[in-house]
Amino acid sequence: MNNKTPISVVTNGDKAMSAAIKSVFLESRHRLCVWHLDRNAFANLPNIEAYESFITCMVRYVTPDEFEDMWKKMVNKHNLNNHEWLHEMYAKKKKWAKAYMRGHFFSRCRSTQRCEAMNEFFNRYVNRKTRLYQLFQQVDRALTCIRHNEMGVDFSSNYTKPILISKLVKIEKQAANILTREMFSRVQEEIMNEQTFIVLDSTESEGYRTYTLTQYECPDSKWEVVYYPKDQHMKCSCLLFESYGYPYAHLFAIMKAEHLK
Structure with a gap:
């Protein structure tokens, strides 16, 4: 990448990976995957009401001050002042709360599902029984399919005109x-x-x-x-x-x- 670091990085919260990103990608903004956070919140919080309040704090597009107010109300309402997992998450709030992501470009990525979607796509072409000599042929077929779809949407963008519906x-x-x-x-x-x-x-x-x-x-x-x-x-x-x-x-x-x- 010619020593150009990514603007944004989304991971599942692995501690070794977080340390590496902090050390190597000094200018990148690191975000924790909302899907993994959702699952961890459901597993760690005592009841469904506390879980829903946490998710609201995570996804609500508010200012940092409004987030802090929401967080205090959630902790007090559900009596979570001594909750260890919640304290740990609060310390990492700038990596998952939408309030602290305002103004930083993530291209609408909030989870690692884009990687998982790519894995799922390639699983249509390769599996554990695929032999090494077949691997390159199958990957080439998969890439051909991706490029064909990309050409289709490029053609649509370049040579067709959408219907205009506004007065502007x-x-x-x-x-x-x-x-x-x-x-x-x-x-x-x-x-x-x-x-x-x-x-x-x-x-x-x-x-x-x-x-x-x-x-x-x-x-x-x-x-x-x-x-x-x-x-x-x-x-x-x-x-x-x-x-x-x-x-x-x-x-x-x-x-x-x-x-x-």
């Missing part, structure tokens, strides 16, 4: 031109969700404008989007763009307010 036609059309079909379908959904957001206020500062947004039927929810007109750059307090790699409805709401195309 120019924005949606550009998204259709530059994104793969799978990614465009996600972005198109966010463009449609934009109409549920309301601009409450905007303030002008030197070099940028700050917009405050709320959502229809959720008046207590607030987001702030900072927009820099000079380079048309914007950043939302939700950090979803930084986390998942594509713009969310908050940003499209500001694009509409600024008449961007």
Whole structure:
């Protein structure tokens, strides 16, 4: 990899692997697999209510301060102040709590299941009875299948046009031109969700404008989007763009307010 370390690493929590990642991949963000955490929580916590509260703390997209508040309420409600496994998990919270993953790109990976899916795929072609001379032929067949599927989705992205459904036609059309079909379908959904957001206020500062947004039927929810007109750059307090790699409805709401195309 030319000494380029990965941005993000997801593992099952193996202690030796964690130590190696901390030592070798100094700039990488290490995340623990949510599937393994789910199983461990179910096995270690005393009852289903405590387990569900833990899972809520793990997956809720909140700020670190809100997470700390949720955690304290969970510990007190279920009388878990002296629970050894829970103390151990709290010490590792920055590796599994979604609140501490905000703004870091994991390409929507939360578990090691992508590796398991690849293992399952190759199991269709090789097994313990496969002889060594057959192995390379079978792996080549598997790769041919993967490449064929990849060519199909590439063709769809390059030579077909999706149906545009929003009134922000120019924005949606550009998204259709530059994104793969799978990614465009996600972005198109966010463009449609934009109409549920309301601009409450905007303030002008030197070099940028700050917009405050709320959502229809959720008046207590607030987001702030900072927009820099000079380079048309914007950043939302939700950090979803930084986390998942594509713009969310908050940003499209500001694009509409600024008449961007």
